[in-house]
Amino acid sequence: xxxxxxxxxxxxxxxxxxxxxFKALFTVFxxxxxxxxxxxxxxxxxxxxxxGQWEFDSLDEYFTMERGFFVNPDADAxxxxxxxxxxxxxxxxxxxxxxx
Numbered sequence: 001x002x003x004x005x006x007x008x009x010x011x012x013x014x015x016x017x018x019x020x021x022f023k024a025l026f027t028v029f030x031x032x033x034x035x036x037x038x039x040x041x042x043x044x045x046x047x048x049x050x051x052g053q054w055e056f057d058s059l060d061e062y063f064t065m066e067r068g069f070f071v072n073p074d075a076d077a078x079x080x081x082x083x084x085x086x087x088x089x090x091x092x093x094x095x096x097x098x099x100x
Contacts, residue, residue: 001098003036003055005071010048014087015041015050018050029054032065045076053097 019039024035034054042049049092056062069077084091 001055001057002059003096003098004054004062005051005053005094005096006048007051007094008084008088009046009090010050010087011089012048013048015048017083017087019079022052023085024049024083025052026079028069032056034062054071059095 008018019041022039025037029037034056036053036055038053040049040051042048068083073081
């Protein structure tokens, strides 16, 4: 089992748009069977930070699904991609193996 976090720094005042994008993305992830989906926003630390977190069984399956999402995206997928790109100043991924 693996846990991934995507951490985004939103443009000032654009964190709600990143949260909305994660909520839309998580509907796709729910259909894919990803579990423990969570969205976090900053309480302390860098302002306008939004974190999406989820768990999945296989790195290969996850990255195959992700690559497929970005190859010839339909209008809904492109809108989601644009929402992250338009409203974030930066972002990165963290991947952890779930031990317990």
